[in-house]
Every structure is written in structure tokens, then in C-alpha cells.
Amino acid sequence: MSKTIALFPEASYGAALNCVGIAQELRRLGARPVFICHPGFQGIFSEYGFAEYHLATGTRAKSTDWTDFINRHQDAFRQSPLEQVESYVGPTWEAIVDTAIEVEEPLRQLLGQLKPSAIVLDNVVMFPAIANVGVPWVRIISCAETELPDAKVPPYLSGCSATPGPDWQRFSERYAKATAPAHKRMNNFLAEGGHKPLPVNEFLEESPYLNLLLSPEIVRFDRAEPLDPQRFVYLDGCVRHEAPYTMPAFAARQDKPVIYVSFGSLGAMDVAMIKRMIATFSDLPYRFLVNVGPWRDDYGLVPDNVYLDDWFPQPSVVESSSLFIHHGGNNSFCEALYFGVPSIVMPYCWDGHDNARRAEETGVGKSLDRYRWTGDELKASIKTLLDDENMKKRLKENSVRMKAAAGVTRAATEILKILK
Structure with a gap:
């Protein structure tokens, strides 16, 4: 009988779709991958042919509606990473801890029913139900590598450079203060489940069995x-398989390079900013594919060289593109590198700041402030990256290495190995 592997990604599309890639390979190798998913993610995994098990709503805390949460905190996205510590990072950790407490009992019951041989956790917090179930569990670090602290690695979510300086200490101290209430609640929650407390600034321990990091060598610390x-x-990346993408017919510039623009499922709500970008694209000699999420109806007529849609099979689209403009989510960043495509990173929160800085430092793209840009600056950034032959050559060589590393196969193989 095939061994059941339960994959439990956090309530974000980046983590969810990263796990899909691993699950596809686990299935190919003969395992039975199934997904445990939060409310609101119903149908995401079944579209790829996987069984879904939905966590029931608990009673101890109110579930977080992440779309509403992001909408209420949009003003913070205009701030620096340091300023966001109080306005966004602290409240986000409070909401994450709320969610962890909320799903603990439903998760414990569900694991008892599933009886998996192993659990794959792509999350930023620990769940006593997973630690106590008695089977190996795997931690996936699908955020930036900065999630794992080290004396030579910049503080997580800081967007600091790789060179240590006073800004590292300033950010770490402010972060510790802002997250202290959530961290205390998290440790109390873990103690209730018989689990040891976590160090300051940490909400998830290392797995004693296996920890998987997406970070490719070209951007590694x-x-x-x-x-x-x-x-x-x-x-070295972990890219899911998608069906090939058929490029739409454009009314203009049909033979010009394709630029893909996507700010993730939540970043797409920033309609005003994306409209401003589209206006800038109108007189450029390129074609643009723009992911606008469920806000497609908020857009009227668009230029002939721009095509809007509410969803794209991202890996297939990135593979066909010459440039990827994104928010710095780790999946997006890794997919750009996997297919040898330069990035313009316009971060607004979380590890997007870290990846934006890393793209600049390692010469695989450019960072651009999400709001404080002019049309000329955006145009110049696009042209600079498309014309940089040395960067393109280096990225293509890196793409060959990443594809040879076969991240999804390595992940699935290592997961199955711990079962032996």
C-alpha cells in the first residue's frame, strides 16, 4: 500500500503551490500525497488531482481572513521594513498565532483520522499536534533563507544588506519588542501541548528529521x-509542473519580448498602482502579461501591448518571458532564477524585502520601490535588464544548474528516505 504523506502548507498561494510541486513528484514515486488545507483554499489542490482535507473552524479564536487583513494594513506597505515592524509584522504574527491556536484541535483530530506516515509542514509556526502525532515531520523553508538565523545572515524580514552593521541590531531589537506579545502567546500555546519554548524571535523550530530550503546557490548566503x-x-528551487502556456494574440508588438507582471494573490489588490504601471507600459516596445487577480473588472480598456488575466500558470509563463516583475515572494524569485529570467522586485512586505535586496546584491535583478518610482525609472530598469547580456548569460547558466539539481525530485526523495 502507498504511504500517505500529509502536506500542510500555510494559507498562502506561494507555500501551497510550492508543496504542489513536491506532491507531484511524491505521487510519481509511488507515495500517496494528500493536502491539509485552511478554509478558503478549497479546490486549489484538487485541481492538481490531490485529495484535500479541510480544517474545520475551531472555537477558541476567530479565524483570520487574510484578504481582509492585508486590505486593512495596506498603508503599511508604503513604509520601510523597519517601520513595518510595528505596523505590519507585529500584527501579522498575532494573526498567525491566532490561526495556529484556532486549528490545533481540528488538526489533531484530522491527523488521527489520516494516520500519515510523514507530515510536510510549509509554515512559519509550529503546531503541537504535528510534534505529538508520532511520525516524522519535514519543515520546508519556502520563505527567504533569512528565516533561518545566523550571525552572517541579515535579520529575517529586514531587507538589510549582507554586510553586518548597526542596522542589523536596530532591526532585531525592534522586531523582538514588537513580536514579544505574540511570541509569549506562542510559547504558552506550545507549553499547553507539552512542547518546549522557542528562542526569542523564532516561532518554528528546526525539524529533527529533515529541513528543505528553496534558496538557489546563486543567491545563497x-x-x-x-x-x-x-x-x-x-x-535549488522547487518548481511545480504546469501545462504549457499558449501566448495570447496581442493587437500590437506581436514579435516583441514578453514581460510578466504578478504581485501574488494579495498584491493584486493594489489596483491603483498596477493601473499606473500599465499606463507606463503603453508606449514601450514589449508585450506585457499582467496578473490582476479577482480585480479584473476594475480595469477598463488597456493598451494593445498589455494582456490582463485573473490567473496564469506561472511557471509556464515565466519560462516564456524575458523579464519578471514581482513582489519578491520566494516562489516567484526562485521561478525566475529557475528559468533564467531577470527580476524587477517591487516588495511590499515580509520576505519580499529580503529577496529584493538579495536580487540587487547578487546581480540577478533590480529592486524598485513599490510606490516611489517614476515612469522613466521603471522604463529604464526594464531596458537595463533586457539589454544586459552578461546578466542574461549568467542567469541561463544558473538555470541549467537549477534544472539539473531537480529540486522537486530531491525533495520527494529525501522525504521518502526518512520513512526508511
Whole structure:
């Protein structure tokens, strides 16, 4: 009988679709991957042919509506990473802890019914139900590598450079203060489940079995304390399989390079900013595919060289593009690198700041402030990256290495290995 592997991604499309890629490979290798999913993600995994098990709503806390949460905190996205510590990061950790407490009992019951051979957790918090179920569990670090602290790695979510300085300490101290209430509640919650407390600023421990990191070598940090290769495996990206994308017919510039624009499922709500970008695109000699999410009806006529849709099979689209403009989500960043495509990163929160800085530092793209840009600056950034032959050559060479590393196969193989 095939071994059941339960994958439990957080309530974000980045984590969810990253896990889909691993599940596709687990299935190919003969396992039975199933998904545990939060309310609101129904149908995401069944579209790829996987069984879904939905967590029932608990009673101890109010579930977080993340679309509403992001909408209420949009003003914070105009702030620096340091300013966001109080306005966005602290409240986000409070909401994440609320959600963890909310789903603990439904999760415990569901794991008892499923009886999986292993659990794959792509999340930023720990659940006692997973630690106590008695089977190996795998941690996936699908955020930036900065999620794993180290003396030579900038503070998580800080957007700081790789060179240590006073800004590292300033951010860490402010972060610790802003997240202290959520961290205390998290440790109390873990203690209720018989779990040890976590260090300051950390909400999820390392798995004693296996930890998988997406970070490709081209953007990886040099660590003061190298990670144990027996428990920490770098996947050099982890890209799911999607059907080939048929490029739409454009009314203009049909033979010009394609630029893909996507700010993730939540970033698409920033309609005014995207409209401003589209106006800038109108007189450029390129074609643009723009992901506008469920806000498609908020747009009227668009230029002949722009095509809008509410969803794209992103890996297939990135593969056909010459440039990817995105928010710095780790999936998007890794997919751009996997297919040898330069990035313009316009972050608004979380690890997008870290990836934007890393894109600049490692010469794989450019960072652009999400709001404080002019049309000329955006046009110049696009032209600079499309004309940079040395960068394109380096990215293509890196793409060959990442594809050879076969991250999804490595992930699935390592997961099955711990069952033996």
C-alpha cells in the first residue's frame, strides 16, 4: 500500500503551490500525497488531482481572513521594513498565532483520522499536534533563507544588506519588542501541548528529521555556522509542473519580448498602482502579461501591448518571458532564477524585502520601490535588464544548474528516505 504523506502548507498561494510541486513528484514515486488545507483554499489542490482535507473552524479564536487583513494594513506597505515592524509584522504574527491556536484541535483530530506516515509542514509556526502525532515531520523553508538565523545572515524580514552593521541590531531589537506579545502567546500555546519554548524571535523550530530550503546557490548566503547537510537540504528551487502556456494574440508588438507582471494573490489588490504601471507600459516596445487577480473588472480598456488575466500558470509563463516583475515572494524569485529570467522586485512586505535586496546584491535583478518610482525609472530598469547580456548569460547558466539539481525530485526523495 502507498504511504500517505500529509502536506500542510500555510494559507498562502506561494507555500501551497510550492508543496504542489513536491506532491507531484511524491505521487510519481509511488507515495500517496494528500493536502491539509485552511478554509478558503478549497479546490486549489484538487485541481492538481490531490485529495484535500479541510480544517474545520475551531472555537477558541476567530479565524483570520487574510484578504481582509492585508486590505486593512495596506498603508503599511508604503513604509520601510523597519517601520513595518510595528505596523505590519507585529500584527501579522498575532494573526498567525491566532490561526495556529484556532486549528490545533481540528488538526489533531484530522491527523488521527489520516494516520500519515510523514507530515510536510510549509509554515512559519509550529503546531503541537504535528510534534505529538508520532511520525516524522519535514519543515520546508519556502520563505527567504533569512528565516533561518545566523550571525552572517541579515535579520529575517529586514531587507538589510549582507554586510553586518548597526542596522542589523536596530532591526532585531525592534522586531523582538514588537513580536514579544505574540511570541509569549506562542510559547504558552506550545507549553499547553507539552512542547518546549522557542528562542526569542523564532516561532518554528528546526525539524529533527529533515529541513528543505528553496534558496538557489546563486543567491545563497555564506553562513557562520554551516547547516548540517544530514538534516538541511538545499533544493535549488522547487518548481511545480504546469501545462504549457499558449501566448495570447496581442493587437500590437506581436514579435516583441514578453514581460510578466504578478504581485501574488494579495498584491493584486493594489489596483491603483498596477493601473499606473500599465499606463507606463503603453508606449514601450514589449508585450506585457499582467496578473490582476479577482480585480479584473476594475480595469477598463488597456493598451494593445498589455494582456490582463485573473490567473496564469506561472511557471509556464515565466519560462516564456524575458523579464519578471514581482513582489519578491520566494516562489516567484526562485521561478525566475529557475528559468533564467531577470527580476524587477517591487516588495511590499515580509520576505519580499529580503529577496529584493538579495536580487540587487547578487546581480540577478533590480529592486524598485513599490510606490516611489517614476515612469522613466521603471522604463529604464526594464531596458537595463533586457539589454544586459552578461546578466542574461549568467542567469541561463544558473538555470541549467537549477534544472539539473531537480529540486522537486530531491525533495520527494529525501522525504521518502526518512520513512526508511
